[in-house]
Amino acid sequence: MIDAVLPVYRRSELTITRGEGAYLFNENEKAYLDFASGIAVNALGHCHPHVVKALKEQADTLWHCSNLYRMPLQRRLAERLVEATFADTVFFCSSGTEAVEAGVKMVRRHFHMKGQPQRHRIITLEGAFHGRSFAGISASGHPQAVEGYAPLLDGFDHVAFGDIEALKAAITPATAAILLEPVQGEGGIRVLNADYLKSVRALCDEHGILLFLDEVQCGMGRTGKLFAHEYAGISPDLMSVAKGIGNGFPLAALLATEHAASGMTPGSHGSTYGANPLAMAVGNAVLDVMQEINFFKEVNDIAEYLSSSLRALCAEFPQVLEGVRGIGLMLAIELAPSVNYREFAESLRHRGLLTSPAVAPQIIRILPPLIITREHVDQAITLLRAHIEDWN
Numbered sequence: 001m002i003d004a005v006l007p008v009y010r011r012s013e014l015t016i017t018r019g020e021g022a023y024l025f026n027e028n029e030k031a032y033l034d035f036a037s038g039i040a041v042n043a044l045g046h047c048h049p050h051v052v053k054a055l056k057e058q059a060d061t062l063w064h065c066s067n068l069y070r071m072p073l074q075r076r077l078a079e080r081l082v083e084a085t086f087a088d089t090v091f092f093c094s095s096g097t098e099a100v101e102a103g104v105k106m107v108r109r110h111f112h113m114k115g116q117p118q119r120h121r122i123i124t125l126e127g128a129f130h131g132r133s134f135a136g137i138s139a140s141g142h143p144q145a146v147e148g149y150a151p152l153l154d155g156f157d158h159v160a161f162g163d164i165e166a167l168k169a170a171i172t173p174a175t176a177a178i179l180l181e182p183v184q185g186e187g188g189i190r191v192l193n194a195d196y197l198k199s200v201r202a203l204c205d206e207h208g209i210l211l212f213l214d215e216v217q218c219g220m221g222r223t224g225k226l227f228a229h230e231y232a233g234i235s236p237d238l239m240s241v242a243k244g245i246g247n248g249f250p251l252a253a254l255l256a257t258e259h260a261a262s263g264m265t266p267g268s269h270g271s272t273y274g275a276n277p278l279a280m281a282v283g284n285a286v287l288d289v290m291q292e293i294n295f296f297k298e299v300n301d302i303a304e305y306l307s308s309s310l311r312a313l314c315a316e317f318p319q320v321l322e323g324v325r326g327i328g329l330m331l332a333i334e335l336a337p338s339v340n341y342r343e344f345a346e347s348l349r350h351r352g353l354l355t356s357p358a359v360a361p362q363i364i365r366i367l368p369p370l371i372i373t374r375e376h377v378d379q380a381i382t383l384l385r386a387h388i389e390d391w392n
């Protein structure tokens with residue numbers, strides 16, 4: 001008989017009932033060190049006091065009011081995101097998928113309103129993940145995500161990851177946008193280097209193409225800057241943001257320049273739950289913490305400590321660990337081909353360390369909350385070492 005919970009996940013045996021800081025607890029109060037943060041969601045750890053306080057206060061004030069009215073917290077969060085980024089305007093929604101969907105619609109509307117509706121194709125990269133809607137799976141084209149769902153949404157062209165010549169060759173007069181993750185998450189923590197991103201920006205400028213970055217996973221401080229594209233010194237025309245911005249509360253956003261957003265008029269898009277006051281209170285509270293003076297300095301210090309500790313572990317166990325990659329606290333260890341990586345991650349969970357296998361094989365993502373300390377890193381390394389010693 002089918003499970004009462006639709007079986008679309010490979011679910012662990014663990015039951016989780018409570019979270020605090022970098023730890024999750026099971027029903028018997030056994031602690032698990034959470035180096036997955038959901039999947040890069042709990043950027044400030046579990047039940048961060050400042051965020052909890054903001055949510056509780058908002059719960060006593062106002063839960064919902066439609067977007068037909070003005071909401072001060074929505075304006076405040078939008079203005080803060082505009083202030084902190086390339087964007088001129090923000091659309092709020094409740095999941096990363098919806099933010100990507102809104103972006104795809106914005107791209108098409110942009111050219112439609114310019115009288116160029118034939119210009120609607122979007123180039124994406126192999127290994128990409130852009131959510132589970134039809135636009136999302138069609139954009140990614142990943143066989144596991146699309147199988148059985150035909151007909152897909154038309155209008156996406158897939159090119160090899162990180163290959164600028166392949167990208168150039170795929171551009172046609174129908175190309176409206178290039179959509180990519182500066183660091184692929186589900187694709188296995190693959191970082192696009194600054195030269196590639198600069199070249200993509202230049203190509204977009206040359207051909208009048210919109211650059212649409214999906215920072216749902218790599219944004220909101222995950223890489224050690226507020227947004228990953230800042231490392232390349234470029235800015236996009238549109239960007240989807242989710243995961244870390246709500247710290248576990250459903251909140252996402254599409255950020256855009258005035259130019260990219262020029263086609264969006266009243267009635268052209270919307271969302272009932274988008275800009276929900278509870279979500280707005282949480283988003284503002286998350287930004288309060290991330291905009292504290294030393295926040296990113298501390299993230300980068302601990303990221304450096306974590307990645308050098310992981311590298312040392314790789315040197316210790318080359319038969320099991322092939323390498324470490326990533327940036328900031330968006331890291332991955334690559335397991336040797338002989339290791340069953342799903343079993344490795346599952347038994348590591350039972351030992352007390354939670355990580356996240358990627359869709360890409362042999363990759364174990366290390367995505368701890370951004371607020372971890374050296375003690376947490378040391379504990380993780382101790383657990384990993386013991387696990388690898390037993391694995392051999």
Ligand SMILES: *Cc1c(COP(=O)(O)O)cnc(C)c1O
Pocket residue numbers: 094095096097098100129130131132181185186214215216217218242243
């Ligand atoms: C998780 C993710 C999404 C989808 O976000 P949901 O909140 O699950 O809808 C889209 N893009 C990227 C890069 C992601 O990592």
